[in-house]
Amino acid sequence: MKTLFELSGKFLAQLIDRQTCAWKKDPVTIQNKTLEKLLKKGRHTLFGRDHEFGKIKNHSDFIKKVPLRDYEAFSNYINRIKKGDKDVLWPGRPIYLCKTSGTTSGVKYIPLTKDSLPNHINSARNALLNYIKITGNTSFINGKMIFIQGSPVLDSEGGIPTGRLSGIVAHHVPKYLQKKRLPSYSTNSIEDWEKKVDTIVDETIKENMTLIGGIPSWIQMYFEKLQERSGGKTIREIFPNLQLMVLGGVNFEPYEKRFRQLT
DSSP states (O other), rough: OOOHHHHHHHHHHHHHHHHHHHHSSSSHHHHHHHHHHHHHHHTHHHHHHHGGGGGOOSSHHHHHHHHOHHHHHHHHHHHHHTOOOOSSSSSSSOOOEEEEEESSHHHHHHHHOOOOOHHHHHHHHHHHHHHHHHOOGGGGGGGGGEEEESOOOOEEEETTEEEEHHHHHGGGGHHEEEEEEESHHHHHHHHHHHHHHHHHHHTTTOOOOOEEEEEEEHHHHHHHHHHHHSSSSSSHEEEEEEEOOOSSSSSSSHHHHHHHHHO
């Protein structure tokens, strides 16, 4: 018999699928409307004034007024936000600063606003609902779910909570998933990555894991630790009910061969 969670999942999957199909029929119109909405809301910000948002009427105007640039070209705006200024890149102040790093510019700070944060949360939710719509399978909802992520312990820059995106999002996991979600908050907060993965293995190796999500390199390390701890078993042997992996952040192709060996 289907649980309430499973029935709700199927209903929401149908709803999201209809919404997705609607915008897929005319994506250019939807994108133009979105651009118009963003320009209207951002026209009175410092960035909007500097780039004459009020004079932009279409996409062609936009790419002329707002040219591509690297992070360094945005650093002045980011520094204004960190100093406490309002209405810099978006109305008001960000609710978070996402701390990230890459091959250039060192540590970067990406503002997350009350308008932008739902995009990150809803995208993860919709990935699960899309799986339900395609497969009709909802039973993974009843097992344990793990999202291998950065620490949820946040710092502060200019009075704005600051941390890794995955750590920020950890604060917004729906309550109905909290009992099924691993690892624990204390384990998630461990800074030493090797120790953290070892502790995640301790917490999960005997659980009924049905969903695993995260960046491929992190999940690969987790899988390798599981295999080592179990005496060489495959992930399918360790977690026979594992149904779904949600991967993001980087291209999966370089990791695919190793994942197939592990699973």
